[in-house]
Amino acid sequence: MTQKVRGTVLALSGSLRAESYNTALLRAAVKHSSGEVDIEVYDGLGRLPMYNEDHDQGAPHEEVAALRRRVAAAQGLLVVTPEHNASVPAALKNALDWISTPPAGGIVAGKPTAVAGASPGPFGSARGQLALRQILVSMGADVLAKPEVAVFRCHERMAADGSVTDPTTVSLLRELTDALGARVSAR
Template identity: 55%
Template sequence: MNDVTLLAISGSLREQSLNTALLRAARKHAPPGLTIQLYERLGDIPPYNQDLDSAEPPEPVADLRGAITRADGLLISSPEYNYSVSGVLKNALDWASRPGGASSLGGKPAAVMGASPGNFGTARGQMALRQVLMATRCQVLVQPELLVFGAHHRCDENGEFTDETTLALLRELLTVFRDEIRESAR
């Protein structure tokens, strides 16, 4: 496998989201051989309802599952809400994890990162997200980690990450993740 395609999902619906900005930076600074596609329909996914989870689920759910299936891996950047993952992201992962035996998440490589204006850089939210991803049988990248604290100070007036330390750590995560996906495909 030469080129690797990642589906990038932000756990935030906010227009000026630091986590969406971090994913845009990932796309801009991706190493050669890595393509990052931003998933933009998280807000369209209805609350999980097993009564609607049939052979023909709601169209946004089918879209999410298909996008995950087509990608070589997932890159998730999420804020931390109440020491955990955002509700909209958890809901999307609940839909994507069904049906249990044929989940689009089963065996899918996943990398987690997060940006926060606070001092902990989404550390607790990432722990909760890693737990959810492991429960869905994703192959979660352990190291390197990217927890961007004080993220609003690491962006320019347009909301783009410009801090060289953050960008170097982001490039390292992307390179390691790309290489691990390539290695596992052999």
Template identity: 45%
Template sequence: MSSAAFTILGVAGSLRRQSYNRALLRAAAELVPPHVAIETFDIGRLPHFNQDVEAEGDPPEVRELKERLRAADALLIATPEYNWSTPGVLKNAIDWASRPPSSTPLKHKPVAIMGASPGLLGTARAQLALRQALIFPDAWVLPNPQVVVMGAADKFDENGSLTDERTRGSVRNLVEALVAWARRLGPD
């Protein structure tokens, strides 16, 4: 666990090794202010949501996700766009974390969303779908700024480092805005 004054849990919505979105999250972790740390949770470890499984008690990976969400001061999600929406693995993680509605760790959690795509719209549609999924669990999603990374193939190098200076600036601004948003909202 981090000793930083402000801890962000980072979740990437792609399981792909060379994922742009995992790379975007790594870039965010490099660009945070000194008192802020980004820790990540790998959603590929989660089972498919099944209400029968849930009724028998959360699997250990789900318990860990919920505990780490509860412990974090904020959540940062990097989402790919699949078929104009957010990938199933990411929705699956939100579905697990959203339960039960009365005590979900997403409730009043400050959240920021970003995303990268090789296409022209840079995950804009997926980000909207993700915002929608976070309404019912009562997460507090930062309205702006938006980080919509289009043409991702030109913005990362072959090692998955974010090389585009403008995008690096946008990611830094987003993290700073998330910290300010969380402080403004205060502890729940």
């Protein structure tokens, strides 16, 4: 009998804000995951230098090297993003630039990747997620199409401590992490 190997998913929040709804959503995804995969949260987004190809020659910045190692080692990715000007935040795009360029280029290719996001507005980061999906697909990631987790009016679905109180959101997060776990296991 073959035993399933548990995969590791690296999770990134595109928000730098201390009380971020998206970071809270990421923590809720970890908390409510059924355990098909181990989810490790990356919290170094704000420590990455802005991408500059001149600084990507030879040994990369310590934070860049650490991010690249963690992405390369992970069997999947979970990226949670707010929406900034109908797109992804600059800090998230910067991290994606660092992991998609030589010599790191290719570490995301074929990697199962799930996307989610939250916003206090009426669209739940839908446009930011669309932009994120386009970026990830251009990097060769295996982006899950369903379920879509765009939590609109998130301030009404979360408690003051950041915990998700809406059962539908909890259910969608579990579905998303289960789908990601299944995709990781199928590789």
